[in-house]
Amino acid sequence: xxxxxxxxxxxxxxxxxxxxxxxxxxxxxxxxxxxxxxxxxxxxxxxxxxxxxxxxxxxxxxxxxxxxxxxxxxxxxxxxxxxxxxxxxxxxxxxxxxxxxxxxxxxxxxxxxxxxxxxxxxxxxxxxxxxxxxxxxxxxxxxxxxxxxxxxxxxxxxxxxxxxxxxxxxxxxxxxxxxxxxxxxxxxxxxxxxxxxxxxxxxxxxxxxxxxxxxxxxxxxxxxxxxxxxxxxxxxxxxxxxxxxxxxxxxxxxxxxxxxxxxxxxxxxxxxxxxxxxxxxxxxxxxxxxxxxxxxxxxxxxxxxxxxxxxxxxxxxxxxxxxxxxxxxxxxxxxxxxxxxxxxxxx
Numbered sequence: 001x002x003x004x005x006x007x008x009x010x011x012x013x014x015x016x017x018x019x020x021x022x023x024x025x026x027x028x029x030x031x032x033x034x035x036x037x038x039x040x041x042x043x044x045x046x047x048x049x050x051x052x053x054x055x056x057x058x059x060x061x062x063x064x065x066x067x068x069x070x071x072x073x074x075x076x077x078x079x080x081x082x083x084x085x086x087x088x089x090x091x092x093x094x095x096x097x098x099x100x101x102x103x104x105x106x107x108x109x110x111x112x113x114x115x116x117x118x119x120x121x122x123x124x125x126x127x128x129x130x131x132x133x134x135x136x137x138x139x140x141x142x143x144x145x146x147x148x149x150x151x152x153x154x155x156x157x158x159x160x161x162x163x164x165x166x167x168x169x170x171x172x173x174x175x176x177x178x179x180x181x182x183x184x185x186x187x188x189x190x191x192x193x194x195x196x197x198x199x200x201x202x203x204x205x206x207x208x209x210x211x212x213x214x215x216x217x218x219x220x221x222x223x224x225x226x227x228x229x230x231x232x233x234x235x236x237x238x239x240x241x242x243x244x245x246x247x248x249x250x251x252x253x254x255x256x257x258x259x260x261x262x263x264x265x266x267x268x269x270x271x272x273x274x275x276x277x278x279x280x281x282x283x284x285x286x287x288x289x290x291x292x293x294x295x296x297x298x299x300x301x302x303x304x305x306x307x308x309x310x311x312x313x314x315x316x317x318x319x320x321x322x323x324x325x326x327x328x329x330x331x332x333x334x335x336x337x338x339x340x341x342x343x344x345x346x347x
Contacts, residue, residue, distance in 0.1 A: 051345040052311060053298055055337050061287035062327045064220060068209035068228075068264065070277045072179065072200030077251045078104055078170040083192040085168065087184055092197065094181045095276075098172045104197050105170040107190055112165055119158045126151045176201045179275055195253050202275050207237065207264040209281055214243050214260050219285035228266050230279040237264040239283065286325055292333045297345040299323060299331045308337060309344040316344060 085107035092104055130147040137144055180198035184190070207228065211217050222245055226237035241263035249255055264281065299321070300307055307320045321336030337343065 049347075050311075051297075051347055052342050053295060053345050055292055055294055055333070055339055055341045055343060057290050057339060058293040058330075059287070059289045060291060060293050060325050060327055060330055060332050061284050062219070062325045063282060063284040063286070064209070064211075064217065064262075065280070065282045066209050066211070068207045068279050068281045070205045070273060070275055070279070071208050072176070072202060072275055073204040073206050074174070074176075074201035075179065075254070076173055076176070076199045077195045077253065078172075078197040078199065079193050079195045080107065080170065080190045081167055081192055083190065085190055087186050087188050087190055089186060090181075090184070090196075092178045092181070094178055096178045098176060098178060098199060100172055100174050102172045103169050104172055104199075107168045109165065109168045112161065112168070116158070116161045116165065119154065119161055123151065123154045123158060126154055170197060172199055174199060174201060177275055193252070195251070200275050205269075205273070205275060206240070207266050207279060207281070208257075208261050209264070210257060210261040212260070217243060217260065217262055220262050220283055221285075224283055224285070226264050227282040228264065228279050229281075230269070230273070230277070235266050235268050237266040237281065239263070240265045288325055288332060291324065292337065292339060293330050294333055294337075294343060295345060296326070296329060296331050297347075298343045299333075300346060308333075310337065311342040311344060 087105060088108050089106040090104075091102075091106075092098060098104065126147065130144070130151060133141070133144050133147055176199040178197060179200040180195070182194070182196040184196060190196070220239060220242050222239055222242060224239040226239060228235045228237040239262055241258075241261075243259050243261065246255075246258035246261075249258070262283070266279075294308070298308055300309070305320065306323050307318050309316050310319050319336050322334045324332030324334045326332070
């Protein structure tokens with residue numbers, strides 16, 4: 001049997017439906033409004049900036065440039081021959097003029113001076129006694145022989161004491177200027193054969209350029225011309241010694257310097273040029289005229305391969321090349337590119 005809703009029930013159902021619809025609408029208004037997704041901004045691609053160089057012919061030179069110093073051709077190196085003694089006096093400063101015989105430095109000697117004086121007295125007494133004996137006794141008398149032996153012994157002892165004194169002092173052998181001075185101070189122990197003072201003869205000078213190492217002087221040969229700039233004036237020079245031609249000096253410091261130095265003779269120097277003066281030198285070791293030249297930034301190397309990047313229209317390609325002279329800023333190209341081609345420089 002089907003039960004139909006009464007009029008009253010129909011009103012209740014209608015009211016419930018209306019309120020349900022209201023609640024549904026209200027619930028929808030409480031939900032968050034979904035934001036519209038933004039499109040990513042359009043990024044304009046970065047354009048590559050290329051530095052282009054057009055291959056051309058030019059002159060190129062390779063050489064050595066640097067700061068050189070005027071030094072004496074005759075230098076005397078002073079050092080002690082025994083280690084362990086303490087320095088008590090250093091009597092010169094850098095640039096001082098000295099005379100042959102001047103005492104330059106001294107180490108401690110304790111009472112050595114007194115011993116030498118006492119020995120001088122002992123020798124003199126023996127000599128006086130020997131003269132007296134010679135007046136009273138025949139030449140073959142044994143007493144005279146004993147006196148003579150005493151005198152010889154005393155003189156040997158004197159020579160030993162004087163040798164000790166000599167080893168404790170550094171004495172100038174020539175007139176000159178102190179051109180090098182070790183930073184050793186009184187109270188420091190000296191080391192055998194370590195140069196403490198260099199005395200240079202100012203009457204004869206040479207110009208010396210010292211590189212970081214022997215490889216930096218590759219290509220320099222005796223007889224090469226040099227340009228020497230001194231006080232805004234340029235003078236002609238010539239290479240007279242290279243590391244290969246440097247004779248052994250017998251001095252460790254000098255030999256180490258010679259192994260990475262070139263010596264130049266300079267003509268027409270002004271009279272006021274002194275030891276220690278500086279000059280800028282240029283020695284051209286290799287040069288070529290009218291060859292294809294590019295900046296060094298255009299040459300690329302990888303695992304022994306030399307190549308350049310050539311622009312052809314809007315594209316580029318790698319081209320193997322054969323390089324020639326390489327200077328500080330440019331490279332000679334012997335094969336691989338031709339005049340007028342455009343290459344890309346490495347930024």
